[in-house]
Amino acid sequence: MGIKKIVLDVLKMLKGPTIIDVARRLLEIDGIKSVNIKVNEIDVETLTLTITIEGTDIDFNTIKNVIEDLGGVIHSVDEVTATKE
Amino acid sequence: MGIKKIVLDVLKMLKGPTIIDVARRLLEIDGIKSVNIKVNEIDVETLTLTITIEGTDIDFNTIKNVIEDLGGVIHSVDEVTATKE
Amino acid sequence: MGIKKIVLDVLKMLKGPTIIDVARRLLEIDGIKSVNIKVNEIDVETLTLTITIEGTDIDFNTIKNVIEDLGGVIHSVDEVTATKE
Amino acid sequence: MGIKKIVLDVLKMLKGPTIIDVARRLLEIDGIKSVNIKVNEIDVETLTLTITIEGTDIDFNTIKNVIEDLGGVIHSVDEVTATKE
Amino acid sequence: MGIKKIVLDVLKMLKGPTIIDVARRLLEIDGIKSVNIKVNEIDVETLTLTITIEGTDIDFNTIKNVIEDLGGVIHSVDEVTATKE
Amino acid sequence: MGIKKIVLDVLKMLKGPTIIDVARRLLEIDGIKSVNIKVNEIDVETLTLTITIEGTDIDFNTIKNVIEDLGGVIHSVDEVTATKE
Amino acid sequence: MGIKKIVLDVLKMLKGPTIIDVARRLLEIDGIKSVNIKVNEIDVETLTLTITIEGTDIDFNTIKNVIEDLGGVIHSVDEVTATKE
Numbered sequence: 001m002g003i004k005k006i007v008l009d010v011l012k013m014l015k016g017p018t019i020i021d022v023a024r025r026l027l028e029i030d031g032i033k034s035v036n037i038k039v040n041e042i043d044v045e046t047l048t049l050t051i052t053i054e055g056t057d058i059d060f061n062t063i064k065n066v067i068e069d070l071g072g073v074i075h076s077v078d079e080v081t082a083t084k085e
Numbered sequence: 086m087g088i089k090k091i092v093l094d095v096l097k098m099l100k101g102p103t104i105i106d107v108a109r110r111l112l113e114i115d116g117i118k119s120v121n122i123k124v125n126e127i128d129v130e131t132l133t134l135t136i137t138i139e140g141t142d143i144d145f146n147t148i149k150n151v152i153e154d155l156g157g158v159i160h161s162v163d164e165v166t167a168t169k170e
Numbered sequence: 171m172g173i174k175k176i177v178l179d180v181l182k183m184l185k186g187p188t189i190i191d192v193a194r195r196l197l198e199i200d201g202i203k204s205v206n207i208k209v210n211e212i213d214v215e216t217l218t219l220t221i222t223i224e225g226t227d228i229d230f231n232t233i234k235n236v237i238e239d240l241g242g243v244i245h246s247v248d249e250v251t252a253t254k255e
Numbered sequence: 256m257g258i259k260k261i262v263l264d265v266l267k268m269l270k271g272p273t274i275i276d277v278a279r280r281l282l283e284i285d286g287i288k289s290v291n292i293k294v295n296e297i298d299v300e301t302l303t304l305t306i307t308i309e310g311t312d313i314d315f316n317t318i319k320n321v322i323e324d325l326g327g328v329i330h331s332v333d334e335v336t337a338t339k340e
Numbered sequence: 341m342g343i344k345k346i347v348l349d350v351l352k353m354l355k356g357p358t359i360i361d362v363a364r365r366l367l368e369i370d371g372i373k374s375v376n377i378k379v380n381e382i383d384v385e386t387l388t389l390t391i392t393i394e395g396t397d398i399d400f401n402t403i404k405n406v407i408e409d410l411g412g413v414i415h416s417v418d419e420v421t422a423t424k425e
Numbered sequence: 426m427g428i429k430k431i432v433l434d435v436l437k438m439l440k441g442p443t444i445i446d447v448a449r450r451l452l453e454i455d456g457i458k459s460v461n462i463k464v465n466e467i468d469v470e471t472l473t474l475t476i477t478i479e480g481t482d483i484d485f486n487t488i489k490n491v492i493e494d495l496g497g498v499i500h501s502v503d504e505v506t507a508t509k510e
Numbered sequence: 511m512g513i514k515k516i517v518l519d520v521l522k523m524l525k526g527p528t529i530i531d532v533a534r535r536l537l538e539i540d541g542i543k544s545v546n547i548k549v550n551e552i553d554v555e556t557l558t559l560t561i562t563i564e565g566t567d568i569d570f571n572t573i574k575n576v577i578e579d580l581g582g583v584i585h586s587v588d589e590v591t592a593t594k595e
Contacts, residue, residue: 001112003105020513020570023592027511034593042586060105076127082108083119086197088190145190161212167193168204171282173275230275246297252278253289256367258360315360331382337363338374341452343445400445416467422448423459426537428530485530501552507533508544 002031002057007079010049012072014042019049022070029066031057050078087116087142092164095134097157099127104134107155114151116142135163172201172227177249180219182242184212189219192240199236201227220248257286257312262334265304267327269297274304277325284321286312305333342371342397347419350389352412354382359389362410369406371397390418427456427482432504435474437497439467444474447495454491456482475503512541512567517589520559522582524552529559532580539576541567560588 012022019037026035032055041048049072053063064074097107104122111120117140126133134157138148149159182192189207196205202225211218219242223233234244267277274292281290287310296303304327308318319329352362359377366375372395381388389412393403404414437447444462451460457480466473474497478488489499522532529547536545542565551558559582563573574584 003108006105018570019587020516020590023513023590027592027594032594034591036589036591038589039586060103076124077104079121079123080105080108081119081121082112084112084117088193091190145188161209162189164206164208165190165193166204166206167197169197169202173278176275230273246294247274249291249293250275250278251289251291252282254282254287258363261360315358331379332359334376334378335360335363336374336376337367339367339372343448346445400443416464417444419461419463420445420448421459421461422452424452424457428533431530485528501549502529504546504548505530505533506544506546507537509537509542 001082001084003060003080003082004056004058005052005054005079005081006058006060006063006077008051008053008063008067009075009078010051010067010072011075012047012049012070014045014047016071019047022051022067022072025066025070026051026053026063029059029062031055031059048075086167086169088145088165088167089141089143090137090139090164090166091143091145091148091162093136093138093148093152094160094163095136095152095157096160097132097134097155099130099132101156104132107136107152107157110151110155111136111138111148114144114147116140116144133160171252171254173230173250173252174226174228175222175224175249175251176228176230176233176247178219178221178223178233178237179245179248180221180237180242181245182217182219182237182240184215184217186241189217192221192237192242195236195240196221196223196233199229199232201225201229218245256337256339258315258335258337259311259313260307260309260334260336261313261315261318261332263306263308263318263322264330264333265306265322265327266330267302267304267325269300269302271326274302277306277322277327280321280325281306281308281318284314284317286310286314303330341422341424343400343420343422344396344398345392345394345419345421346398346400346403346417348389348391348393348403348407349415349418350391350407350412351415352387352389352407352410354385354387356411359387362391362407362412365406365410366391366393366403369399369402371395371399388415426507426509428485428505428507429481429483430477430479430504430506431483431485431488431502433474433476433478433488433492434500434503435476435492435497436500437472437474437492437495439470439472441496444472447476447492447497450491450495451476451478451488454484454487456480456484473500511592511594513570513590513592514566514568515562515564515589515591516568516570516573516587518559518561518563518573518577519585519588520561520577520582521585522557522559522580524555524557526581529557532561532577532582535576535580536561536563536573539569539572541565541569558585
């Protein structure tokens with residue numbers, strides 16, 4: 001039983017770690033199987049990203065900390081899926 | 086025989102439990118196998134959600150109580166599927 | 171040999187039984203395997219529904235009676251499928 | 256070898272047999288396995304239907320007679336598929 | 341090795357053989373497995389058809405003759421697929 | 426290891442070999458398994474084609490020569506896929 | 511564990527190596543299984559490309575160097591997928 005999928009709308013500074021670094025760091029969190037990051041908008045200083053995270057039991061707070069460490073802010077949780085298997 | 090799938094249009098206060106909490110609480114109800122919550126609109130104070138619930142035998146009133154406990158209101162039942170298996 | 175699928179356009183009073191009740195009652199009819207009800211429009215007093223019924227041998231008149239008992243009116247039969255198996 | 260599928264555009268009087276009756280009668284014809292009837296338009300006196308007929312070896316003239324018996328007129332043959340199996 | 345699929349844009353007189361007759365006659369040609377004819381436009385005197393022919397080794401000239409025999413004219417070859425199997 | 430798929434935008438004279446001839450000739454090239462040619466535009470003197478070529482190890486220059494022999498000009502390479510298998 | 515897929519937006523000089531050469535060179539990099547290059551825009555001097563790279567463990571910097579060697583510039587990383595398998 002747990003959260004299997006989360007879709008986040010994230011604002012990230014253009015400078016600093018690339019979205020490849022973000023993907024690698026998120027993947028290191030327990031319970032996470034795959035991370036997909038799509039760039040929706042490129043502004044002067046920021047990137048607007050859709051981050052789709054899938055796993056066996058996703059812990060939202062750990063994700064939130066990692067993203068903030070890497071210069072990002074979770075704008076909203078757009079989708080969540082939880083199942084009993 | 087029973088209700089296998091329900092799609093609800095729900096209005097939820099921005100403050101209070103996150104949609105991740107809502108997903109976890111709904112998943113604890115007997116007869117429910119998976120919960121998907123999508124955010125359709127973000128207003129100043131409220132979120133408009135589409136909640137898709139699937140299970141073996143879904144009890145609508147129990148769902149209604151849980152959602153109301155968490156600060157939500159069922160705006161409408163948009164879809165329901167019932168099968169004999 | 172028989173009617174395997176019917177799609178109905180139905181007008182239902184907002185008050186009275188919910189579409190969940192309608193789904194349960196229709197499912198009790200012999201020859202029906204699954205019922206899907208989608209809400210297309212919500213007006214002041216009425217709901218416009220698309221009801222998709224699938225089964226092994228669907229009897230239209232029985233369906234018509236049940237829907238009318240529950241405060242609905244069949245506006246039109248939008249689709250029907252009949253097969254020999 | 257034969258005609259496996261025909262799609263017809265048919266105009267039918269609103270009064271008289273329902274599209275359910277039409278589906279049943281067409282299904283009785285030899286060589287026909289399934290009949291799907293979709294209502295495209297509802298006018299004051301007529302229904303415009305798309306009738307999709309599939310079978311092992313479909314005979315167009317027999318279909319034409321049945322439809323005309325039930326108060327319909329074949330406006331056009333929109334599609335036909337023939338295969339050697 | 342050969343032509344497996346051809347899509348033709350064909351103009352056919354409204355009078356004369358029906359598209360069902362055309363489908364049957366084309367199917368009699370060696371190397372052809374299936375014929376699909378869709379009516380795109382119905383004018384006062386003509387039908388505009390898309391004829392999709394699939395087979396093991398399709399001979400274009402034979403097809404051209406049959407279509408012309410039945411009162412049709414190949415307006416253009418819209419698509420062709422050839423494979424080595 | 427090699428080029429598995431190429432999509433070409435080609436301009437071809439209306440006169441001269443048909444797209445069926447082009448498909449046959451391209452198929453004769455080693456390493457090519459299938460050829461699909463779609464007509465996008467028909468002008469007074471020219472055809473604009475999308476040619477999709479798939480194979481085990483496609484040699485671009487050979488293709489270029491064949492197309493030019495048959496009265497065509499490669500306007501652009503729109504897509505290419507290479508894989509290690 | 512690693513980067514399985516990257517989608518890049520790349521600007522490339524029209525002159526110099528073709529996108530077929532780029533695809534071949536990228537494919538030679540360890541950890542890369544397939545490369546797909548689509549031309550989005552053709553300007554007077556440049557091509558705008560979408561390059562989709564898939565593999566078992568993709569190294570971004572190596573890719574960046576190869577693309578720059580061949581006269582291209584990575585405009586942005588549009589998508590990245592990392593998984594634990």
